[in-house]
Amino acid sequence: MPELPEVEAVRRQLEPVMVGARITRVELRRPDLRAPFPRRFAQRMQGATTLALTRRAKYLVASLSSGDSLVMHLGMSGSFRVPHASDAGDAHDHVVFHLSSGVEVVFNDPRRFGFMDLVRTARVDRHPSLIGLGPEPLSAAFDAAALARACAGKRTSLKVALLDQQVVAGLGNIYAVEALHIAGLSPLRRASTIATPGGVPREAAGRLAAAIKQVLDEAIDRQTSAPYRSDRFRVYDRAREPCRRPRCPGVIRRRTQAGRSSFYCPVCQR
DNA sequence: ATTGAGACCTGTCGGC
DNA sequence: TGCCGACAGGTCTCAA
Numbered sequence: 001m002p003e004l005p006e007v008e009a010v011r012r013q014l015e016p017v018m019v020g021a022r023i024t025r026v027e028l029r030r031p032d033l034r035a036p037f038p039r040r041f042a043q044r045m046q047g048a049t050t051l052a053l054t055r056r057a058k059y060l061v062a063s064l065s066s067g068d069s070l071v072m073h074l075g076m077s078g079s080f081r082v083p084h085a086s087d088a089g090d091a092h093d094h095v096v097f098h099l100s101s102g103v104e105v106v107f108n109d110p111r112r113f114g115f116m117d118l119v120r121t122a123r124v125d126r127h128p129s130l131i132g133l134g135p136e137p138l139s140a141a142f143d144a145a146a147l148a149r150a151c152a153g154k155r156t157s158l159k160v161a162l163l164d165q166q167v168v169a170g171l172g173n174i175y176a177v178e179a180l181h182i183a184g185l186s187p188l189r190r191a192s193t194i195a196t197p198g199g200v201p202r203e204a205a206g207r208l209a210a211a212i213k214q215v216l217d218e219a220i221d222r223q224t225s226a227p228y229r230s231d232r233f234r235v236y237d238r239a240r241e242p243c244r245r246p247r248c249p250g251v252i253r254r255r256t257q258a259g260r261s262s263f264y265c266p267v268c269q270r
Numbered sequence: 271a272t273t274g275a276g277a278c279c280t281g282t283c284g285g286c
Numbered sequence: 287t288g289c290c291g292a293c294a295g296g297t298c299t300c301a302a
Contacts, residue, residue, distance in 0.1 A: 003295055034278070034297080058296080076296055077280075092280085111279045113296060129297090156273070165297085172295050236295090258274065261293085 002074040004058060004137065004170030005219035010080055011055045012224075014105065017082055018050045018062065022100035029094050034075060034115040041118055044068055045097075057133050057169035061124060069124040075113025081106050133169040137212050142168060144209045148201035151191040158194070158208075159187030160258045168212065173260050174236045175215050181235045181245075182211035186269045187262040188255070235263040243268060 002010070026042035048066040055061070062070040083089070083106055095107040095116065107114070119127055134150060135142040150167040151158075161167050162176040171179070180187050185194075185204055194205040222232065234244050235252050243250035243265040250267030 006295075073296080075279095076294070109279095110281065111294090111296095113279070115297095154272090160273085163296090174295055259276085260296095 002058060002076075002078065003172035003175050003219075004055075005175070005216055005223060007058050007060060007074065007170075008055055008220050009223035010074070011053055011060055013082075014060075014080055015053045017101075017103055017105060018053055018097075018099070020049065021103070022047065022049045023064075023097055024100055025098040027096040027098065029096070033094060033109060033112045035117075037116060038118050041116070044118055045070065056130055057136070057165060058172070059130060063121050063124075067121055068118050069121040071117045071119060071124065071127055071129065072107075073115050073129070075109060075111060075115070077111040078107065078109040078114035081108065132166055134164075134166045135168060137168050137170055137216055142209065142213075144201040144206040147209045147212075148195035148205040149199045151205070152195040152197070152199035154191035156191055157187060157257055158185055158189045158191045159262050161191035162212075163258070163260070170216070171212065174233065175212075175219065177236050177263050178215045178234055179208065179211040181264060181269060182215060183207040184268055184270065186266075187257060187264050189270070235265065238263060 023045050024047075026045050028037060028042055031037060044066065045064065045068070048064040048068070051063045051065055053060065053062050058073060060072040062072070064070065081087075082103055090108055092108050092110040093106050094109055094112070097105040097107075099105065107116075115129075117127065117129075124130065135146055147168065151161055154161050156164075159176055159180060162171050162179065163173065177187065183204070185208055194202055194208060196202065238252045239254035241252050243252060245265065245268050248265060248268045250265035252263055252265055255262050255264075
């Protein structure tokens, strides 16, 4: 489920519930997710108040009054919910945060590709999962120049480059493919072609950077207004269907790149 | 240094 | 109905 827009939606949903509330108890239903929980994970959070809930790329970070920060990732199938009294629970509810407000926050993750770690807040920026991340795509730091610099000299495809979290942090398979369609760029094209050999942006870099911002902005907006729409994607999962660009006669193709499915229009994406 | 392939897990869907 | 393979929105590790 989660790329940057979905993680941001989770953050907005949890923020009013968690921030300001004290964690009375943390219940671990199993010893690990993708990795084992750190030593004394639950005990270290007990009694602490959540001061802030922020997002970096696809990671959520809860900073606690104890001086620790909880770093979380949803993997492929992770989700949070605030159960009501009638909630029956689920076999994949792995972590339950009991809050002083009486509310519970439950982390559910069938595939267990998610993870949680607890580190000193002063060192959270140096967390191994966060340290290598590239620019936030919606920040001013991410523009044509930054994208071109990151792609210059790259021999991989544009699509694979966009999935590289060092190039831009937070894009996943769906929005990478969507942004390329908006920009009219083929996912198969060599990443280095959007920059000069010196790393100066060509025109395509500007289009792509703008398309990335657009597709993420739209998706974040949609999370709050109309999360479920059958036509929410331009190309993703639309193989053999007509291209949605006005007057484009193309038909969407599917191809595997680096083990992930790409979808693109061979007519209007070059 | 980059890059691709495989691994990690469970669930769902389409075809037979 | 059941079984089987293919696939799923992510990231890490390992070997070329």
